[in-house]
Amino acid sequence: MANTSSAKKAVRKMARxxxxxxxxxxxxxxxxxxxxxxxxxxDKEAAQTALKQAEPAMMRAVSNGVFHLNTGARKISRLNKRVKAIDA
Structure with a gap:
């Protein structure tokens, strides 16, 4: 358990x-x-539509510090590659 007032505040901030x-x-x-x-x-059309919604959501999470930049880029890149390969 936190002992100092600053440590207690840090615990409250982390919880939020x-x-x-x-x-x-x-x-x-x-x-x-x-x-x-x-x-x-x-379904390539549905996949492209879903990817267009997923990409900005992932990058917003990256900018907010939820995911690392490389993690977001890697996931979007791999999904994009798989969506393009649907017809092939």
């Missing part, structure tokens, strides 16, 4: 940020899952 980051992470995962589902169904 944890809730916010959890909701942001959940939103991004939902968007990525919709892209995965569209890819699995083989």
């Amino acid at each position: 940020k944890t809730v916010i980051n959890k909701s942001r992470r959940s939103l991004v995962r939902s968007k990525l899952r919709s892209v995965e589902d569209a890819i699995a169904s083989g």
Whole structure:
């Protein structure tokens, strides 16, 4: 348990940020899952539409510090590659 007043405040701040980051992470995962589902169904139009919604959500999470920049870029790149490969 925190002993100093500054440590207690830090614990309170972390608790608030944890809730916010959890909701942001959940939103991004939902968007990525919709892209995965569209890819699995083989529907290129739906996959492209879902990817256009997932990419800004992922990059917003990156800018908010929920994900690392390289993680976001890697995930979007791999999904984009898989969406392009649907017709091939």
